[in-house]
Amino acid sequence: MSVERAGTGVSTAGWEPKIIGFCCNWCSYAGADLAGTSRIPYPCNIRIIRVPCSGRVNPQFVLRAFQRGADGVLVAGCHPGDCHYSTGNYFTRRRFLLVKRLLEYLGIEPRRFQVRWISGSEGQKFADVVAEITEQVKALGPAKMDKMRDVM
């Protein structure tokens, strides 16, 4: 079956979105682990990168991920108040409220970049978030920002 996105003329047959997930070591990565050990299925489109804290995620990582071929990016951290380092995710929250708006302003579709709080006990939430973002990015089609490398 060949799937064509309306109006784009881009064939997305066989295409699967690539989603980069920055997960904090203490909550979201443990949440992903719990999803696995509990045998909760979720789409294999996500590639997890473990970071010590969601506050470790430099906004440049997010843009670079897109520029190197990601179709979607997820930053996941502990719920506010639960940070292993007490306050790291409060800074994350401020920073990414802005980054999200700036990326949209630069023309990146809103659903492609998401930030979520996922605790170590929320294996089901982790699976649901990955399924949701995969679905949304699939509907948007390839981001194709890796092509920028060839444009001088």
Added chain:
Amino acid sequence: MKEKLSELKETVARLLKDRTVDFFIAYQAGHSQVEPIPFFLTTAEHVENLFLNNFCAHNLSKYLLDYLAGDEVVGVLAKGCDLRALKRLLTDHRVERGRVFVVGLPCIGIYDRKKVQEVYPAGLVEVVEEGEEVILRGETGDKRVPRKEYLLPRCLTCPDHNPEFYDLLLGEKVANGPLAEEDYSDVRALEEWAPGERRRYWTRQFERCLRCYACRNVCPACNCRVCCFDVAEPRWLGKGTSLDEQEMFHFTRAMHVAGRCTGCGECERVCPVNIPLMKLNKKLAKDIGALFHVPQAEIPTEVEPLGQFRLGDPDEFN
């Protein structure tokens, strides 16, 4: 502003003679009336070459970063916006207050060289202000234009026509208050576009960038000892000028000044290829105002908005 030239000459000569300052940074004549250039005076004899008019846009306080080593006291001429830039450097602990002698310059607005050159390409002799209008007086006669339309964008919304502090003020204070409210209309207009249109718009802007770094070099908020764009390791940014590196440069620059940008607009003024950098800076300033309740006029703040948080900050990440 021109009328303050003789007072400036006297003042600078005195400061240099009595060793209040070791040298002084002001303006000298450039190629034409509309292009004054920075001037570094080391002796009182230099004052004959001082220059002052309503095109003296450069923020001179950024040069203070070139004199961090040593113990000279540097005199600097500062308009309201330049003082805000100096405040940025002081707040960031990059410059010591005791090593700067500020000669404050009340200012009712600086004209945009590019706009003036459109109506008066060459031969401009002086500008004369007459209420709401300005007369461009030149070799080929006078041209009368509405003042507001020829000012630098920052001067329209300028909240401090008089510098906030100084060691000495040149002339009398002028009436304060912005000529227009900042309504972020250019940012809002862009926000209305479809994502694909915005993407094309910014691609067209970024692909012009020469990566000359003039925008960074002129910026008072870009005052780090070592800039991430200059280090070889880690390589935050490639040296190539492919579109991805251009976009990364602009995204990074904008984020690094988010909540620290004084809104001076110098970056956009000096860009040789007219990239609308203020549309990025203002987008961030507008969101910082709305989300964290820090209006542009309050920046620089002691702790920058992104260096702090409130438990009650908006949360949309659940």
